[in-house]
Amino acid sequence: MxxxxxxxxxxxxxxxxxxxxxxxxxxxxxxxxxxxxxxxxxxxxxxxxxxxxxxxxxxxxxxxxxxxxxxxxxxxxxxxxxxxxISEVAAAETEGLIVALDAIRDPGNLGTIIRLCDWFGVKQLVCSETTVDCYNPKVIQATMGSLTRVNVLYTNLSTYLSKTNLPVFGAFMDGENVYKANLPKDGILVMGNEANGVSDEISNLITEKIAIPRFGDMQQTESLNVAMATGILLNEFKRVDF
Structure with a gap:
């Protein structure tokens, strides 16, 4: 009962x-x-x-x-x-590949990104304070348990990025072709809001802008889903390990 x-x-x-x-x-x-x-x-x-x-x-x-x-x-x-x-947040990682999210609002997207971090061995996910809560029931379901292996930290993203010594990469439509970029093992990958991308405030803290090129003949697709884009970019970052 x-x-x-x-x-x-x-x-x-x-x-x-x-x-x-x-x-x-x-x-x-x-x-x-x-x-x-x-x-x-x-x-x-x-x-x-x-x-x-x-x-x-x-x-x-x-x-x-x-x-x-x-x-x-x-x-x-x-x-x-x-x-x-709800467990206490572990101390933030300061090395390796880190993913940072700028105002991700959709629970399904956050859950999928947490699973992607788990798959690609990213232990630290840093979220802006306006990103959806990782303990939202829809996020929990979308992670399929990956939240147990990824440390999720909510903080003032601008302050966090301004204090880091790591290179900060941001996903932009007009960035450098990711397939031609020189990607390091240690760095921060910033993914922006579903509708507006990376905010102006955070854009000013990006050291290198990268993009996923479009291959379609018409090239009229406006953008990729943020979780899908995160998966493609993480795959390229991790290629440096091979």
Whole structure:
């Protein structure tokens, strides 16, 4: 059974202010939850319609499918939902390849970028204070557990970039062809807002502008999705490791 109070708390966690006040976030589905269970994140409570999925966990509460539908943020609930405690942010990395996000607003884009960082071995993701919260339920689902391996830091991006000794690369439509650019192993890659790109304030702190060239005959495509562009650029940065 799940109490009315628990239902109220869980459903409130779609809002950042309640995640902040409770120190909790929601993860759904066996794979995602298992990733968090195997990490340093601390489990608060786990609800499931199939007790055999997590039979040896003392914090498991068996609930009905109707109850799961009341607390799930998914259109089709996936048998299990867990509450984890938001962990303290680790100290920021100062070397290697770092990705910085300037006002990314779409949860799906942020979640995908976190997965890309995980795939390409980027341990540090620096987000502007106007970037969507990484503990948003949609972000958590899109990361598929990669949040457990990527340190996400929210800060004043302008201040952060002005203090770094690393070269700062920014993605721009009029930048240097990334396939011809000399890319280092250590540096910061800045990706801009979905609609407006990198802001003027952050643009002034970019040391090298890079771009993904268009190959279509018509060349009328306005831009790439920011997560897709991040994947292409990370692939080029990581080529220097081979």
């Amino acid at each position: 799940i109490s009315k109070r628990q239902i109220k708390i869980i459903t409130s966690l779609h809002q950042k202010k309640y995640r902040k006040s409770t120190g909790l976030f929601v993860a759904e589905g066996k794979k995602v939850i298992q990733e968090f269970l195997n990490s340093n994140f601390e489990l608060d409570t786990l609800f499931t319609t199939d007790e055999s999925l997590f039979a040896f966990n003392p914090k498991v509460t068996l609930i009905s499918e109707a109850e799961l539908k009341k607390i799930s943020f998914l259109k089709t609930p996936n048998k299990t939902l867990a509450l984890f405690k």
